[in-house]
Amino acid sequence: MALMIYSLYGFAIFFFVFWCAMWLLHLIAIFYGKYRLHKKVEDKPSDEAYPGVSILKPLMGTDPHLISNLETFFTMRYRAYELLFCIEDEKDPSIDVIYNLIKKYPKVATKVFIGGSSVGVNPKINNMHNAYQESVYDFILISDSGIRMKEDTLQDMVNHMSERTGIVHQMPFTCDRNGFAATYEKIYFGTAQSRMYLVADSLRVNCHTGMSTLMRKCVLEELGGIQTFGCYLAEDFFIAKTFIQKGWRTAISSQPAMQNSGICDVRSFQARLTRWAKLRVTMVPQVILLEPLSECMVIGACAAWAASLLFKWEPLVFYLIHILVWFMCDWILLSIVQNGSLPFNKFDFIVGWLFRECSGPYLFILAIFDNSIKWRNRSFRLAWGGRAQEIKPRIKC
Template sequence: MAPMIYTLYGFAIFFFVFWCAMWLLHVLAILYGKFRLHRKIKELPPDVPYPGISILKPLMGVDPNLLSNLETFFTMQYPTYEILFCIEDEKDPSIELVNSLIEKYPKVATNVFIGGSTVSVNPKINNMHKAFEASNYDFILISDSGIRMREDTLQDMVGHMTETTGIVHQMPFTCDRPGFAATLEKIYFGTAQSRMYLSADCFRINCHTGMSTLMRKCVLVTKEGGLKSFGCYLAEDFFISKYFLDMGWRTRISSQPAMQNSGTCDVRSFQARLSRWAKLRMAMLPLVIVFEPLTECMVIGACAAWATSLLFRWEPVVFYLIHILVWLMCDWILLSIVQNGSLPFSKFDFIVGWLFRECTGPYLFILAVFDPSIRWRNRCFKLSWGGIAQEVKPRIKC
């Protein structure tokens, strides 16, 4: 009987300590976000020219916001850059859209690469490979199709590119859009995602997502194979960042978040995206299976309520409700910091969206555990431990 009691008390102490650590992350993310995000653009000294940047823009298909999103890349106030569009299918409707923008902005250096390559199992790497090889500048910006840029975004990212920094990436966030799905996305990226992203960046932990990433090309080409050497992973962004860190370079987030503005926004596709990311994290870092569920408000709150009832004889139901209320308030504060302005929904909408996200988060994680296959567009992949990907019925061998 005694060993069982000791075991219970051991679990209770673990859950209570983990719960306290999560609150420290809450406070850290709020303070670091206030300090780090939406700062004044760092101007380079007058005698230091702005470096040229090659923007790799992989495209596939057209959504209602693609034209306006792409146009923001043509109107940036930055002295020297080129846009390299990467389109795998020669019949892709985005080609016509891109050509119309090239005609509208003839002074912007552009090139269109159609057909992709078969150098890896990663479709994104295959799509970008030709453009990467043909890029003219020492800095590469990889930018997903759904990203919207401000006129000064490149200046902001370059301003954080110090002599010891190899990668500057934008923290994922979303543009203001109508509908419950858009509210849900903004709440997730402005709370759960931002909390871990800001905390990881503060401690210099690899938290890199590759939706908008500025990196030194010279570091990539020092690895045999260059960009294509990361094509055996689906989460190439994580392993690119890991390589930079292993080579002694720093990675940093810029002060402007990445403004996702996909024209296709629905709850099911968003949840599928979260589940896909969870599968990638589990394959890359197996301990995620144990610890990630404990970062969820509802899960760690229930564990902590049980732990404090055993350790301190506190009322578990009251503790749990107070825990949820304070967590919600902290998330509202963090979301407001990341938004840096008025939110496009009411407090009631926030509460509904927040509760939906927090209650479905553990469920999506469980689904990811029991279905490890990755579905990306019309293709399916399986992952081995360490993040190595293999396509089901592959087109190429990796």
């Protein structure tokens, strides 16, 4: 009986300490986000040499925003860069979009690579491999098809590439779009994702996502090129992990990555979140315990029980105050990341925030009990350590 009581108190202390730590993370994210994000971009003097950047753009299919997204890469205010478009299928409709933009902007150095290589299980690495082999500049920028760039975004990323920095990446965020799904996406990326991303960057912990990443090509070459990471689906995580092991730093730029995919619905976004959760579980198994506890509703319930046991506080009142303050912190953080007025009102935020917070633990449970991943028209099975195997390899006609 005494052992059971000690165990209960032990769990209560753990939950309450973890709850306090989560509030510390909130404060770090808010203050670090205010300090780090949306800084004025300093242009280099006209007589100073610009480091060249080879931009790899893997594409598959089209969507209503593809043309406008890609066009932002042709209009960047940066002197030395090349665009390397990578398309696996010669019948892909994105090819026509690319050639039309090349005709419109003939002065931008551009190459199109059709047909990928087979250097691993990762379709993105296979698609980019030929373009990577032909890249001419010292820096490689891997940028997903749904990313939009401002005129000074590439300059901002290059400015953060210090002498000991090997990777500069953009924190994921979204463009302003209409509809509940767009609100849901913006709330997720501007609160839960941004909180962990900003805290990890401030503590120099690997938080790298590969949707918009600037890397030193010389380091990649020392590691064997991007094909070295073709055995992983989460190649971005392992690239950053290897860079860090080699003594290089990673850093986020001041401008977030503005995702602007033309496909925006709740089901596909939740499938995306579940896929990411599966990858995290196999790469960093300790998230099985820690990630659910980082969710507002879960840690709030655990801390309310702990406070009632340790301090005799009213658990329901504690829980409601916890949710209210968490909600306010997320509103502040989202406003900092947005750097302007939000494209929805407070009621829409309340509904979207509650939906995100309540569905998060459910999606994580789904991820734990299924180690298979569907990525576009392919299926993979994950193994511990992050390696993947294609279940039904694609057959080319």
